[in-house]
Structure formats: structure tokens, C-alpha cells
């Protein structure tokens with residue numbers, strides 16, 4: 001549970017993707033170290049926020065409810081009215097359900113994201129619309145902090161202009177880029193092979 005200092009943040013998980021690279025399973029429900037990836041991500045956000053908003057398709061929700069059943073946080077659901085419109089549309093749907101000044105946002109496939117790394121991003125918000133990690137591979141908009149009101153307005157106008165990418169959103173926001181975020185926190189699991197690697201690393205570490 002967060003301290004009072006953190007009470008103006010809401011956690012957001014964007015989880016309405018199809019996991020096609022993962023194979024025949026929903027990656028958010030895949031198990032790492034005894035818990036679904038979605039539960040890892042939501043638990044990290046619950047360290048920073050009282051409420052975690054989960055954005056997904058309506059058909060995903062029953063299994064996601066089960067996956068999050070042990071979590072000590074208020075879960076709010078932001079369901080995509082139209083599926084498969086992309087993560088920017090999912091983020092807009094989620095932010096519309098947020099009642100706080102800013103949101104800490106993660107993709108459902110980032111089980112190693114750390115509360116300390118996210119907290120450090122939050123500390124950089126200042127007057128910016130968003131704080132986003134950046135690596136050699138580019139920005140990481142689904143491991144970031146967004147000021148809700150301006151981001152939602154810009155996300156909607158970006159979508160209205162026919163743009164679907166999170167990078168198009170970032171191009172239109174006042175973004176503070178941070179290059180010091182630990183690589184581990186930014187690890188995403190897109191394939192079964194990647195998950196197997198993480199499982200092996202966990203086993204070796206224990």
C-alpha cells in the first residue's frame with residue numbers, strides 16, 4: 001500500500017493485446033515464479049497507488065479477475081469498447097477511468113518492473129506531461145508516468161487524426177525522457193522463449 005505522499009497516483013495496466021508472438025496463450029496469464037505476469041505488474045503498481053486500473057477486452061476480464069484475486073489493491077476495469085485498436089487506444093480508455101493527477105502505466109508483459117524505478121520516474125514529473133524511459137531501442141511508453149488530463153486530451157486527438165502508435169502520442173506531449181532506468185525493470189515478455197529465459201534466471205538465482 002502506498003504512503004499518503006503517493007495518493008495522487010493511480011496504477012494502470014494496458015493489457016488488451018492479442019499476444020500473437022507468445023503463441024496460443026494469453027501472455028498476461030502466463031506464469032512466472034508462481035504468479036501470472038499480470039499479477040506481478042499489478043502488485044508493483046499497488047506499491048505506488050491505491051487503485052490499479054486494468055485495461056483489456058471484455059472477453060479477457062473473467063480470467064484477469066481470477067489472476068488478480070489475491071491482490072491487496074482496488075482494481076478498476078477499463079474495457080475496450082472496440083478491441084484491437086492498439087495500445088494508444090487502450091491507454092486512452094484506461095486514463096478516462098483515472099481520477100488522480102497522474103498515472104503510473106505498465107504493459108501487462110513487464111513482470112520485472114520495479115516500484116523503485118517507477119517511483120524515480122514519478123519524481124521527475126515536474127511540469128512535464130509525461131516521464132518516459134529511453135534506451136538505445138527507443139522510448140518505453142508502457143513503463144512510464146503520465147499526467148492524466150493533458151495526456152488523455154492529446155491521446156484522443158492523436159487517435160482522431162488516425163494515428164495509433166504510442167510514439168505519435170509522445171511526439172505531441174511534453175515528455176521528460178530518462179535514460180537511467182535499470183534494464184531489468186524494462187524487460188518485456190513477448191515470446192515463450194523470453195519467459196523461459198527469465199524462469200531459468202530465477203532458478204539460477206535461488
Ligand SMILES: Nc1nc2c(ncn2[C@@H]2O[C@H](COP(=O)(O)OP(=O)(O)OP(=O)(O)O)[C@@H](O)[C@H]2O)c(=O)[nH]1
Nearest residue numbers: 015016017018019020021084085086087090107108
Ligand atoms: N487495449 C489494448 N492493448 C493493447 C493492444 N495491443 C497491444 N496492447 C497492449 O500493449 C502492450 C504491448 O503490446 P505488444 O506486446 O506490442 O502487443 P501484443 O498484442 O500484446 O502482442 P503481439 O501480438 O505478440 O504483438 C501489452 O501490454 C498489450 O496487452 C490493443 O489493441 N488494445
